[in-house]
Amino acid sequence: MESLNIKPWEFWIAQSRAYVEALLSTKLSENLRFHNLNHTQEVVQAADRLAAADKLPEEKRGLLLLAAWFHDSGYTESYIGHEEISMDLADTFLSNLSFPDALRKQVLKLIEATRYGHRPKTRLEAMLIDADRANMGTRDFLQRGELLRYEWKHYLQKAYQHEDWLYNQLQYLEETTFQSETAEKLWGEQRKENLQALKEALGQLGKPVRPKVPKSIVVREWLRYSLGAYVSSIILGCAIGLTMNVAVWGSSPEVMLSGLFGGLVIGLMLRIGDRAFDRYVLRKFSFPVSLALGSVLLIFLFVTAELAILALFSRWGLGGEEELSALFQPNLLFVLAWNAFLMSILLNFIKLATRIVGPRILWNYVRGKYHKPTGEERIFMFIDLNSSTRMAETMSMEKYHALLSTFFSMLSSPIARYRGEIYQYVGDEAVITWNMREGLRRARCIRCYFRILRQMEKNRSQFIRKFGFVPDFKVAIHGGWVITGEIGKTKTDIVFHGDVINTTERILNQCGILQSRVLISEYLIRRMDLPVDIQATFVKTLLLKGKEKEIGVYTLDRSRPQSSWESEIHT
Numbered sequence: 090m091e092s093l094n095i096k097p098w099e100f101w102i103a104q105s106r107a108y109v110e111a112l113l114s115t116k117l118s119e120n121l122r123f124h125n126l127n128h129t130q131e132v133v134q135a136a137d138r139l140a141a142a143d144k145l146p147e148e149k150r151g152l153l154l155l156a157a158w159f160h161d162s163g164y165t166e167s168y169i170g171h172e173e174i175s176m177d178l179a180d181t182f183l184s185n186l187s188f189p190d191a192l193r194k195q196v197l198k199l200i201e202a203t204r205y206g207h208r209p210k211t212r213l214e215a216m217l218i219d220a221d222r223a224n225m226g227t228r229d230f231l232q233r234g235e236l237l238r239y240e241w242k243h244y245l246q247k248a249y250q251h252e253d254w255l256y257n258q259l260q261y262l263e264e265t266t267f268q269s270e271t272a273e274k275l276w277g278e279q280r281k282e283n284l285q286a287l288k289e290a291l292g293q294l295g296k297p298v299r300p301k302v303p304k305s306i307v308v309r310e311w312l313r314y315s316l317g318a319y320v321s322s323i324i325l326g327c328a329i330g331l332t333m334n335v336a337v338w339g340s341s342p343e344v345m346l347s348g349l350f351g352g353l354v355i356g357l358m359l360r361i362g363d364r365a366f367d368r369y370v371l372r373k374f375s376f377p378v379s380l381a382l383g384s385v386l387l388i389f390l391f392v393t394a395e396l397a398i399l400a401l402f403s404r405w406g407l408g409g410e411e412e413l414s415a416l417f418q419p420n421l422l423f424v425l426a427w428n429a430f431l432m433s434i435l436l437n438f439i440k441l442a443t444r445i446v447g448p449r450i451l452w453n454y455v456r457g458k459y460h461k462p463t464g465e466e467r468i469f470m471f472i473d474l475n476s477s478t479r480m481a482e483t484m485s486m487e488k489y490h491a492l493l494s495t496f497f498s499m500l501s502s503p504i505a506r507y508r509g510e511i512y513q514y515v516g517d518e519a520v521i522t523w524n525m526r527e528g529l530r531r532a533r534c535i536r537c538y539f540r541i542l543r544q545m546e547k548n549r550s551q552f553i554r555k556f557g558f559v560p561d562f563k564v565a566i567h568g569g570w571v572i573t574g575e576i577g578k579t580k581t582d583i584v585f586h587g588d589v590i591n592t593t594e595r596i597l598n599q600c601g602i603l604q605s606r607v608l609i610s611e612y613l614i615r616r617m618d619l620p621v622d623i624q625a626t627f628v629k630t631l632l633l634k635g636k637e638k639e640i641g642v643y644t645l646d647r648s649r650p651q652s653s654w655e656s657e658i659h660t
Contacts, residue, residue: 098151101186102158106133108182109158116165120243122236124164128224133157135220142271149213152192155179156199156217168244169615172204173630173639205615206627206643215268225262226276230283234258245616252291259287260621319360326356333395333428337421351398358390371444372498380437387433392426450510450583454575459583462574466525468534468613469568469590470509471597472500472541475561477517484556492556493517499548503540507533512585522585525568529617535645536620538564538607565597566609568616595633596642603628603642611641622647 113126136157140150156179163174176197183193201207202214209215224233238254241247249257262284267273330352331345338344366386370379443451453459474480474496481489497519504511508527512520521537528534545559552559571587596608605628614625624646630639 098147101183101188102151102154104186105155105158105179105182109162112162112165112178120240121164122239123233124161124240129158129161131223132160132220135223136217138275139216139220139269139271142275143216143269148192152195152199153213153216153220155183155196156213157220159196160200160203160217160221168240169612170638170641172201172641176200201630204627204641205611206625208626209268212269216272219267219269219272222265222267223272223276225265225283226267226272226278226280228279230279231258231286247616247618255287255291257618259284259291262287319357322360322363323353323356326354326359327352329355329391329432330395330398333391333425333432336428337425347398348395351395354394354398355390358394362386371441376441380434380441383437383440384430384433387436388426388429391429391432392422395425450512454581454583459574462572464570464572467568467571467573467585467589468523468525468528468566469512469585469593470521470523470534470538471565471593472519472521473563473597474517475563475601480560488556492560495552495555496560496562499544500541503537503544506540507537509534509537528568529613532617532620532623534566534613535609535617535623538566538645539623539647562606563597563600564607565593565600566607566613567593567596568610568613592633592640596631596640599631599633599642605644607645608642609645611643614643 109129110126113129117125133154136153137150140153145153159175159179159182161171161175162178163171163176166174179196179200180193183196195213199213199217202209202217203221207214207218209218224230227233234254238249242249262280267277267280327349330348330350332348334344334348334351366383370382374382439451474493480492484492497514500511500519500521504521509521509523512522514520523534541564549559567589569587569589569592571585571589573583573585575581576584592610596610600606600608608628609625619625625643626646628642628644630641632639
């Protein structure tokens with residue numbers, strides 16, 4: 090391009106400016122309060138200022154300004170993934186201007202560099218990113234931030250209360266820096282002033298100045314995960330105790346009160362013994378043996394708890410000796426045992442059936458949620474063992490099955506902790522799903538992935554002892570609209586139909602090619618608030634088989650060490 094004088098560059102830049110200004114003036118939605126023509130003009134001005142300060146040659150300056158003009162033009166068609174549209178618009182327009190092919194490709198790469206989470210690889214990429222972020226070093230940063238807050242609520246369904254938004258802005262300023270020394274000199278001081286202003290404001294609100302996860306969230310998570318299970322068991326126990334007492338001894342106040350206390354004991358014992366029952370009975374014995382053993386244990390628990398509470402109530406003066414002897418007549422004891430037997434069979438059958446179809450799927454089936462097909466947004470996580478075919482060839486089928494069983498069993502606790510549903514197992518692959526709102530809430534789907542990593546590390550010795558190695562795996566996470574409904578006649582199942590499932594599978598296939606253990610779609614990354622210790626890094630845009638548009642994918646990493654209480658939330 091040394092042979093080109095300044096006039097061609099002036100022409101290309103002027104034509105691009107006229108085209109983009111007309112495009113953004115006529116085709117942008119009125120809901121785009123931040124990413125509008127004014128923002129694009131400000132980015133171009135910032136890029137030109139950086140180019141002048143660094144004394145860039147005319148060619149590099151021209152490339153930078155052309156990319157700045159086109160970088161947000163794709164918002165005219167899409168909010169998430171607008172970069173690909175911006176690149177297409179720039180490619181088409183510059184081609185019609187007879188812009189040199191080699192230079193056009195450089196402009197497209199610069200536009201792609203503005204994608205969320207992209208790490209600059211060249212000086213020009215760093216300068217364009219800095220120009221796009223220059224707003225954080227201006228006096229109206231917080232004022233303009235309110236416009237972005239409106240956009241996120243409208244397009245990403247990310248609604249923030251006032252203080253939450255201030256924390257979001259504070260976290261952004263703390264974690265985001267200018268990539269070039271020139272940008273730091275131009276806007277760094279004002280960025281620090283904005284940062285200090287936010288810290289002071291949040292300090293006045295009585296909040297910590299760094300946007301860490303509040304301990305109240307840790308408490309709520311613990312209450313929801315741990316105590317919530319106890320409360321559910323106690324409610325179930327009280328229902329059992331009341332039902333048996335009323336069926337055997339009538340509905341007097343003393344009998345009902347003793348049923349409640351007996352149910353309290355039953356509920357606590359059900360919860361306390363659940364893990365041991367799962368480990369020593371369900372995992373070791375077949376369905377009929379587990380059903381028989383579980384029923385015997387529950388009958389003993391139900392009868393013992395009710396009789397013990399009745400005896401205590403009599404000793405405390407709530408019933409005389411004659412009343413007590415009347416309650417312990419052989420025929421009434423038989424009726425009590427019979428009721429306990431029926432309830433134990435029912436509860437154990439439900440528990441065992443739940444292990445086959447999953448608790449949430451069973452509950453949805455019982456209440457008829459998907460009797461008629463329903464459209465809903467869901468998140469899917471595909472987990473696949475690496476090199477499973479080679480592993481199967483080096484061990485017996487029984488040992489390979491034991492490996493899969495151990496691995497899938499290990500997934501259960503993290504999935505339950507973060508409210509996921511195991512949709513199905515396909516060979517050496519597990520499919521987990523969340524309702525979109527549940528999965529995005531405090532980034533549960535991502536925290537589930539890191540909890541699985543922690544669980545694998547915790548069980549490393551067990552895998553080595555049993556199989557001689559620790560299996561590796563890859564993960565893909567994506568979301569979107571699916572049709573959910575019941576299917577089948579002699580065997581009914583709740584299934585999900587939609588392109589999102591095929592897309593997730595194809596993203597999973599790219600993990601090995603891109604050498605990433607986990608890949609998550611841009612659609613999800615842009616819609617969720619990442620925990621402060623997790624960083625999403627842009628990997629690549631993919632044109633997947635059967636898709637017309639490219640999809641951006643990211644990988645996930647820890648960005649800083651955790652305190653002990655934070656690990657309870659984020660791992």
